[in-house]
Amino acid sequence: MKLNIAVLPGDGIGPEIVEQARKALDAVFTKKGHEAVYTEALVGAIAIDKTGNPYPDETHELCMNSDAVLFGAIGDPKYDNDPKAKVRPEQGLLSMRKKLGLYANIRPVATFPSLLHKSPLRADLVEGADFVAIRELTGGIYFGRPQGRSEDGRTAYDTNVYSVEEIERITRLAFDFAMKRRKKLTVVDKANVLATSRLWRETVQTIAPDYPEVEVEYMFVDNAAMQIIQWPKRFDVMVTENMFGDILTDEASVITGSLGLLPSASIGLHTSVFEPIHGSYPQAAGKNIANPLATILSAALMLESAFNLKEEATMIRKAVDASLEQGKVTEDIDKTNPLSTSAVGDWIADYISAM
Ligand code: IPM
Numbered sequence: 508m509k510l511n512i513a514v515l516p517g518d519g520i521g522p523e524i525v526e527q528a529r530k531a532l533d534a535v536f537t538k539k540g541h542e543a544v545y546t547e548a549l550v551g552a553i554a555i556d557k558t559g560n561p562y563p564d565e566t567h568e569l570c571m572n573s574d575a576v577l578f579g580a581i582g583d584p585k586y587d588n589d590p591k592a593k594v595r596p597e598q599g600l601l602s603m604r605k606k607l608g609l610y611a612n613i614r615p616v617a618t619f620p621s622l623l624h625k626s627p628l629r630a631d632l633v634e635g636a637d638f639v640a641i642r643e644l645t646g647g648i649y650f651g652r653p654q655g656r657s658e659d660g661r662t663a664y665d666t667n668v669y670s671v672e673e674i675e676r677i678t679r680l681a682f683d684f685a686m687k688r689r690k691k692l693t694v695v696d697k698a699n700v701l702a703t704s705r706l707w708r709e710t711v712q713t714i715a716p717d718y719p720e721v722e723v724e725y726m727f728v729d730n731a732a733m734q735i736i737q738w739p740k741r742f743d744v745m746v747t748e749n750m751f752g753d754i755l756t757d758e759a760s761v762i763t764g765s766l767g768l769l770p771s772a773s774i775g776l777h778t779s780v781f782e783p784i785h786g787s788y789p790q791a792a793g794k795n796i797a798n799p800l801a802t803i804l805s806a807a808l809m810l811e812s813a814f815n816l817k818e819e820a821t822m823i824r825k826a827v828d829a830s831l832e833q834g835k836v837t838e839d840i841d842k843t844n845p846l847s848t849s850a851v852g853d854w855i856a857d858y859i860s861a862m
């Protein structure tokens with residue numbers, strides 16, 4: 508198979524971790540006789556530095572013309588500490604989502620047996636936890652207008668907007684996921700306060716009869732934040748709006764033991780994007796210490812969902828499991844005897860080559 512992959516390393520640790528994912532991919536492609544063409548493009552702070560635009564048109568065109576996008580991370584502290592900056596790296600990510608129509612962000616939350624002791628929760632609470640969070644990604648308060656300041660600058664406002672169409676497509680996708688899993692769907696909202704949440708519930712209720720096998724429950728977001736900690740095993744598929752999803756998935760990611768392990772897929776109308784859920788970790792940039800596993804697992808997710816290469820995805824996942832079991836990991840997991848980012852990437856590629 509020939510695979511056209513756009514590679515957007517972005518900022519901070521992005522370039523280092525994406526490089527390791529490419530090593531793993533290349534090892535698989537060599538073994539299985541696939542041919543990959545990688546084309547790199549700019550996004551984020553580095554794109555602002557070089558072009559003034561955090562998501563240049565060239566990058567967008569490349570993404571549109573590729574089969575899949577492998578994405579690193581974006582963000583730079585020089586913008587975080589400057590609320591008056593006119594362009595921000597995050598705008599690049601948001602306009603990429605909008606222009607590629609990436610309305611669903613899929614974040615699988617699974618535990619690794621060898622890492623149970625790293626979880627901030629008791630091992631018996633997290634052992635076997637396995638759910639998928641589906642976050643709406645191109646609507647809600649992130650994109651709603653009006654947004655801004657009053658003329659005197661002393662009042663600011665954001666607007667949360669959802670249409671029935673936006674809710675319907677993400678809801679159907681969530682039901683489809685539930686049908687392939689344990690057939691339980693939790694809809695997270697704030698319907699006791701927000702009009703948008705009430706429209707979510709109403710819309711889900713009209714779709715639910717099409718999926719009679721799926722058990723649907725509705726949960727307020729504050730309660731969901733608590734239940735993720737108290738009883739993570741109760742969840743199978745969770746669907747929620749953009750901002751609630753942003754917050755809950757960071758929370759969910761740490762119960763597995765390390766933020767450095769969770770991959771994600773953003774899917775929708777055009778090319779899908781695969782990226783680790785952690786950010787650009789600027790303190791570690793260039794130090795060869797960041798955990799590349801979330802990006803390597805994102806590459807596995809890409810093989811499976813963009814190319815339907817299930818066996819190939821499993822090869823990568825097996826190599827990642829082996830690296831965790833054998834302690835071939837970075838310092839976030841093993842402080843006393845860590846490997847570097849590139850050494851983990853090499854170990855995984857070698858493991859795949861020897862399969
Ligand atoms: C994420 C990130 C982004 C978001 C930021 C960087 C804009 O936190 O992908 O979860 O809020 O969506």
Ligand code: MG
Nearest residue numbers: 752753754757
């Ligand atoms: Mg986030």
